[in-house]
Amino acid sequence: MTQPLVTILDDEPEIRQMLSDALTEAGFRTMGFGRATEFEAALRTTAPDVCLVDLGLPDRDGLTLVHRLALESGAAIIIVSGRAQVQDRVTGLELGADDYIIKPFELAEVVARVRARVRDGRTERPGESSTATFEGWTARFDRYVLEDANGKESAFSHAEGEVLRLFLEAPKRLITRAQMQEQLGGAAGESFDRAMDVRISRLRTKLGEDPKNPKLIKTIYGAGYIFLGDVAWR
Amino acid sequence: MTQPLVTILDDEPEIRQMLSDALTEAGFRTMGFGRATEFEAALRTTAPDVCLVDLGLPDRDGLTLVHRLALESGAAIIIVSGRAQVQDRVTGLELGADDYIIKPFELAEVVARVRARVRDGRTERPGESSTATFEGWTARFDRYVLEDANGKESAFSHAEGEVLRLFLEAPKRLITRAQMQEQLGGAAGESFDRAMDVRISRLRTKLGEDPKNPKLIKTIYGAGYIFLGDVAWR
DNA sequence: CCGGCCTGTAAGAATTCGTTAGATTCTCGA
DNA sequence: TCGAGAATCTAACGAATTCTTACAGGCCGG
Numbered sequence: 001m002t003q004p005l006v007t008i009l010d011d012e013p014e015i016r017q018m019l020s021d022a023l024t025e026a027g028f029r030t031m032g033f034g035r036a037t038e039f040e041a042a043l044r045t046t047a048p049d050v051c052l053v054d055l056g057l058p059d060r061d062g063l064t065l066v067h068r069l070a071l072e073s074g075a076a077i078i079i080v081s082g083r084a085q086v087q088d089r090v091t092g093l094e095l096g097a098d099d100y101i102i103k104p105f106e107l108a109e110v111v112a113r114v115r116a117r118v119r120d121g122r123t124e125r126p127g128e129s130s131t132a133t134f135e136g137w138t139a140r141f142d143r144y145v146l147e148d149a150n151g152k153e154s155a156f157s158h159a160e161g162e163v164l165r166l167f168l169e170a171p172k173r174l175i176t177r178a179q180m181q182e183q184l185g186g187a188a189g190e191s192f193d194r195a196m197d198v199r200i201s202r203l204r205t206k207l208g209e210d211p212k213n214p215k216l217i218k219t220i221y222g223a224g225y226i227f228l229g230d231v232a233w234r
Numbered sequence: 235m236t237q238p239l240v241t242i243l244d245d246e247p248e249i250r251q252m253l254s255d256a257l258t259e260a261g262f263r264t265m266g267f268g269r270a271t272e273f274e275a276a277l278r279t280t281a282p283d284v285c286l287v288d289l290g291l292p293d294r295d296g297l298t299l300v301h302r303l304a305l306e307s308g309a310a311i312i313i314v315s316g317r318a319q320v321q322d323r324v325t326g327l328e329l330g331a332d333d334y335i336i337k338p339f340e341l342a343e344v345v346a347r348v349r350a351r352v353r354d355g356r357t358e359r360p361g362e363s364s365t366a367t368f369e370g371w372t373a374r375f376d377r378y379v380l381e382d383a384n385g386k387e388s389a390f391s392h393a394e395g396e397v398l399r400l401f402l403e404a405p406k407r408l409i410t411r412a413q414m415q416e417q418l419g420g421a422a423g424e425s426f427d428r429a430m431d432v433r434i435s436r437l438r439t440k441l442g443e444d445p446k447n448p449k450l451i452k453t454i455y456g457a458g459y460i461f462l463g464d465v466a467w468r
Numbered sequence: 469c470c471g472g473c474c475t476g477t478a479a480g481a482a483t484t485c486g487t488t489a490g491a492t493t494c495t496c497g498a
Numbered sequence: 499t500c501g502a503g504a505a506t507c508t509a510a511c512g513a514a515t516t517c518t519t520a521c522a523g524g525c526c527g528g
Contacts (some may be wrong), residue, residue, distance in 0.1 A: 093346035112327035
């Protein structure tokens with residue numbers, strides 16, 4: 001319940017980046033995806049408030065996806081598409097989309113339309129909360145506070161929280177560095193890898209991990225990381 | 235909801251007719267108005283579900299009307315306008331419209347967009363209040379007074395009040411510096427950032443925050459601020 | 469005109485977080 | 499088992515951002 005979450009599904013990385021930057025600036029959290037399959041996987045553990053969906057995806061029929069989203073998720077759906085025909089727009093809206101933006105778009109307008117969707121509260125999900133418990137720890141994302149088994153509190157920073165949240169949202173599942181970079185809004189910079197290392201290192205320290213033998217955040221050499229431990233969201 | 239009611243505000247009778255026909259055909263009830271004054275008179279006795287508003291009205295500034303509608307009515311608002319500039323669309327949406335359709339339009343698309351609005355149910359928009367309570371505090375904006383848990387009063391200034399109100403109106407949500415600047419009417423100047431820092435610093439001391447570990451106004455490095463704490467307006 | 473309050477500017481301290489670089493660990497083939 | 503090379507870890511540094519205090523100009527009532 002902190003900031004509204006906007007997912008961006010588009011196969012062009014630069015467009016994802018642009019949208020992500022603008023929306024972040026406007027106060028939203030964002031998650032970017034290049035493929036429908038990745039996006040659907042993430043949906044199992046996350047419930048976005050607004051979904052921006054590009055119809056021109058290579059790996060799946062976008063309209064089918066929109067229809068499923070409309071039926072199954074509580075999110076508002078905004079189609080972003082290069083197809084400007086009226087008929088396209090009508091069928092998109094009829095399948096359950098809430099808005100239809102034509103490429104090329106203006107960032108300011110996209111932001112305004114996302115805001116309009118969030119504003120109608122259509123996206124209120126009752127049970128969603130921002131607290132997770134795991135292995136004796138309690139992470140309160142709304143307060144940026146981590147509580148250990150004895151109830152002792154310590155603060156974590158925004159950057160640390162992003163990583164921690166990523167782990168807790170997909171426990172016991174491999175998270176590749178590429179995914180991480182995407183989710184953490186990392187600029188496509190090459191040196192971002194090192195920054196991630198450091199973030200994780202700091203997080204490990206804060207979780208009291210033994211560097212030689214981490215119990216919670218396991219690194220998979222050459223692939224990514226895995227968060228072990230049972231997570232319960234509240 | 236039996237048949238959703240759609241109002242059509244446009245000064246050209248033929249357009250009203252076209253829209254009315256198409257919407258009736260699609261299963262809506264419609265009411266047409268050629269002037270804002272007529273429309274407002276009708277609003278006193280009827281509560282439409284969706285309002286189509288033409289911005290090019292002769293007798294009133296359309297955007298003002300949209301803003302009032304957004305604040306006072308629970309209806310979804312769709313602006314219909316000949317002005318195609320991005321800036322027009324953005325300000326329209328920002329004033330509270332839910333959608334923006336450019337003339338000349340296709341009937342099928344208008345119908346689809348009206349349907350999309352009806353589908354998500356409408357918004358409750360809170361009216362203006364002047365008193366808020368949070369975490370033992372009570373802020374009285376009409377008197378510029380802040381009351382602590384023991385009923386002890388202290389005054390706050392206008393500038394402090396602006397910031398506090400901003401926080402209380404969007405609790406537990408990230409507020410970016412850009413948003414703040416926008417709301418507080420800050421000149422785009424670079425030095426306004428520092429002024430904001432100072433305002434917040436002063437507000438924090440007034441709220442008795444521990445500088446090392448603020449509980450209510452949390453800063454998100456590189457992004458903005460977040461106000462924690464449950465707020466109730468009265 | 470004086471004095472108090474409000475508010476922005478300036479400046480130095482403090483914090484966050486990415487970058488660098490050397491150390492460490494891992495994989496794989498010899 | 500050993501060694502080379504790649505990947506990862508972490509301590510230290512520094513740039514950017516934010517916090518706080520001090521100060522000055524503006525406004526208003528007396």
